[in-house]
Amino acid sequence: MKKLLIALNLILLISLSVNAQEKKKYALYSVAFYNMENLFDYTHDQGKDDYEYLPEGKNNWDSTKYVSKLKNMSEVLGMLARDKQPEGPAFIGLAEVENRHVLEDLIKQPALASTGYQFIHYEGPDQRGIDCALLYNPALFNVKTSKLLPYVNPDDTVHKTRGFLVVNGVMADENVTVIVNHWPSRGADSPARILAGKQVRAIKDSLLRENPALKIVIMGDMNDDPMDQSMSKALGAHREIADVEVGGLYNPWWNTLQVKGMGTLTYRGKWNLFDQIVVSSNLLGDDRSTLKFCKNEIFYRDFMIQQEGNYKGSPKRTFGGSVWLNGYSDHLPTIIYFLKEVK
Numbered sequence: 001m002k003k004l005l006i007a008l009n010l011i012l013l014i015s016l017s018v019n020a021q022e023k024k025k026y027a028l029y030s031v032a033f034y035n036m037e038n039l040f041d042y043t044h045d046q047g048k049d050d051y052e053y054l055p056e057g058k059n060n061w062d063s064t065k066y067v068s069k070l071k072n073m074s075e076v077l078g079m080l081a082r083d084k085q086p087e088g089p090a091f092i093g094l095a096e097v098e099n100r101h102v103l104e105d106l107i108k109q110p111a112l113a114s115t116g117y118q119f120i121h122y123e124g125p126d127q128r129g130i131d132c133a134l135l136y137n138p139a140l141f142n143v144k145t146s147k148l149l150p151y152v153n154p155d156d157t158v159h160k161t162r163g164f165l166v167v168n169g170v171m172a173d174e175n176v177t178v179i180v181n182h183w184p185s186r187g188a189d190s191p192a193r194i195l196a197g198k199q200v201r202a203i204k205d206s207l208l209r210e211n212p213a214l215k216i217v218i219m220g221d222m223n224d225d226p227m228d229q230s231m232s233k234a235l236g237a238h239r240e241i242a243d244v245e246v247g248g249l250y251n252p253w254w255n256t257l258q259v260k261g262m263g264t265l266t267y268r269g270k271w272n273l274f275d276q277i278v279v280s281s282n283l284l285g286d287d288r289s290t291l292k293f294c295k296n297e298i299f300y301r302d303f304m305i306q307q308e309g310n311y312k313g314s315p316k317r318t319f320g321g322s323v324w325l326n327g328y329s330d331h332l333p334t335i336i337y338f339l340k341e342v343k
Contacts, residue, residue, distance in 0.1 A: 025342040026288060029140070029172055030081040030335055032299070033093040033219040033277055035182075036073055037318055037329035038130070039106070040098045042066050048129030050098065058322065065324060070102075072328045074109035077135070080299055081335050088115060089335065090140035090171050093180035093219040094133045095162075099123065103133055120167055122148035125160035132165045132180040132220070141176070143169040149203060151184075153195055159188070164200060172291045172340050174215060177207055181220025183230070193224050197234025204280070208247050215291060216280040218249065221331065223274050226254035237278045244281045251278045252296040253334070262298055264332040266314040273298075277336045288341040299333040 040053035042061050053061040082088050097103055103119045106112065120143065121133040136143060146167040165180040179200060184192040200218060207214055218237075224230045231237050237251035244250045253276045256262050263271030283293045306316045306327070316327035 026339045027172065027342050028085045028294070029291065029338040029340065030085050030089045031091050031178070031217055031219070031277065032080045032089040032333055032335045033275055034077065034333035035095040035221045035275060035329055035331035036097055037331060038096055039069060039073060039102050040066075041102050041105075045099060045129050049127050050129045059319065068326055069318060070105055070109055071111075072326070074106055074111040076299070076304065076328055076333065078111035078115065079301070080333055081337070084337065087140065088137065091134055091136040091178060093178065094135060095182040095221045096130045097121070097133050098129050098131070107135070120146045120165070122165065124148060124162050125150070126162050127160065130162070130182070132162055132182050134165060134167050134178065134180055136169070141169045141171045143167060151196055151199060153192060156192070164203060166203065172338070174291050175211065175213065176215045176217065178217045178219065179203060181218065181222060183220065183222045183224070185223050190229065193222065193228075193230035194234045197230040201235050204249070205247070208280070212247070213282065215283050217277060217336070219277040221274050222276055225257060225273055226251050226276060227258065231276070235278070241284055244284060246281055248281050249278045250281070250284055250293070251276060252293075252336070256296065256298065264298055264334060265330055275331050275334045277334055279336065283338070288339055291338050291340045294337040294339045297335045297337070299335055304328050304332065
């Protein structure tokens with residue numbers, strides 16, 4: 001009888017434990033990145049080589065095309081993650097925005113006007129005038145500090161390019177820093193991007209030395225794939241969670257490209273995945289009492305894909321050569337989701 005009672009009590013405890021697990025509730029959060037592919041207005045910015053995006057420039061970029069571009073991009077931004085999370089991303093990193101003016105026009109678009117998004121932008125040194133920026137929902141990400149750190153290449157002081165946008169804030173009641181990137185293009189040799197990877201890694205390491213509990217998200221158009229040296233070695237973003245050391249980085253997009261064959265842009269019919277979001281080691285694991293990585297997603301919808309012509313099957317871009325396609329971007333957006341237990 002005594003053994004029977006012990007067994008019954010054990011069954012009861014297991015049952016209570018299972019029920020307790022079943023009653024746990026979790027909140028879903030998301031962050032995203034999108035290369036806006038030349039979001040220029042149609043007026044000249046002093047000191048910038050933006051002439052192709054003027055009415056008299058080679059693209060005949062005028063108010064009609066600009067307004068259409070704003071509408072298209074805002075509609076995609078307004079859809080990100082909302083099939084899984086109605087309030088959308090806490091923040092969205094952007095690349096290839098010209099200035100503060102285009103961001104002000106962007107968040108006023110009907111598809112975004114009700115979201116409450118605000119933005120952070122610093123005018124950078126890029127010769128064409130394209131910068132990184134961060135859209136954020138202040139109800140989900142309470143910004144504390146921001147700064148633009150320069151990309152430094154001692155071997156090339158002429159072709160200045162985008163810096164690293166570093167923004168710290170509170171997300172899900174936790175201290176989170178995001179670093180938004182747009183590394184040197186494929187027009188530059190690989191060492192230029194390797195140098196960018198080393199510099200971002202140094203920024204990450206410095207932040208963690210100051211606060212080891214800080215959770216870090218690194219996102220951007222890296223102009224390299226996850227397995228390239230700039231990402232895998234210089235930045236140190238690992239393919240598998242099991243290989244991530246304390247203070248290290250996890251890159252979920254490696255398997256997305258190599259195993260699933262999915263990317264964010266095409267070149268000569270082949271998919272690349274330049275648009276990546278990587279996370280620090282303290283965003284990994286099964287302890288959902290704190291914010292933890294859940295899954296990643298390339299945001300792909302049929303209307304964003306060219307359905308005919310030379311670019312069939314590729315992201316529907318703004319121009320095909322000199323022909324205005326009235327598309328979106330030559331890149332697809334990427335999203336990462338996080339879970340946290342609701343107490």
